[in-house]
Amino acid sequence: MKKTKEFLRRIFNIFAIKATIFFVRIFRKKVMAKCGHETYLKDVVIYNEIPKIITIEMEKPSYCHKCLQKMTIRCAWCGNPIFIGDSITINSPQDTYVIPKYAVKHNTYPTGLIGCTRISCCDMLGEMIGFWLPPGKVELTQEYKKASGLIKR
Numbered sequence: 001m002k003k004t005k006e007f008l009r010r011i012f013n014i015f016a017i018k019a020t021i022f023f024v025r026i027f028r029k030k031v032m033a034k035c036g037h038e039t040y041l042k043d044v045v046i047y048n049e050i051p052k053i054i055t056i057e058m059e060k061p062s063y064c065h066k067c068l069q070k071m072t073i074r075c076a077w078c079g080n081p082i083f084i085g086d087s088i089t090i091n092s093p094q095d096t097y098v099i100p101k102y103a104v105k106h107n108t109y110p111t112g113l114i115g116c117t118r119i120s121c122c123d124m125l126g127e128m129i130g131f132w133l134p135p136g137k138v139e140l141t142q143e144y145k146k147a148s149g150l151i152k153r
């Protein structure tokens with residue numbers, strides 16, 4: 001019974017993603033990105049059946065959506081995807097925390113792990129300190145650049 005429910009949920013999820021892709025792409029033209037691939041200016045990227053609509057703001061974008069999708073990382077704490085353009089947190093793990101293999105470290109803070117800003121994952125909105133941007137780097141917010149030090153969790 002539980003298996004059937006899970007199966008139906010997945011079928012519905014896949015259908016919802018397909019419908020989203022259809023409506024996002026309809027009547028849109030493609031442009032050539034600098035990475036060498038054709039892309040829509042607005043399209044859906046998917047990671048583990050979790051979709052995100054990414055809009056590229058320029059006529060000559062640097063990357064297509066397929067390349068942007070490859071830059072997706074996973075939150076060091078909840079494992080959910082962090083897509084290009086998503087807001088992020090950086091925290092140091094407690095000594096007892098088992099760091100997952102997919103966790104991404106931040107180069108400026110060797111102990112800092114990159115996390116997502118989902119309400120289910122990070123308690124304080126104040127923890128948001130930057131964005132995940134192409135080709136796979138953190139852009140810190142101006143406020144955070146002025147402040148210093150990481151919050152442990």
Ligand SMILES: [Zn+2]
Nearest residue numbers: 035037064067
């Ligand atoms: Zn590309």
Ligand SMILES: [Zn+2]
Nearest residue numbers: 075078116121
């Ligand atoms: Zn998370």
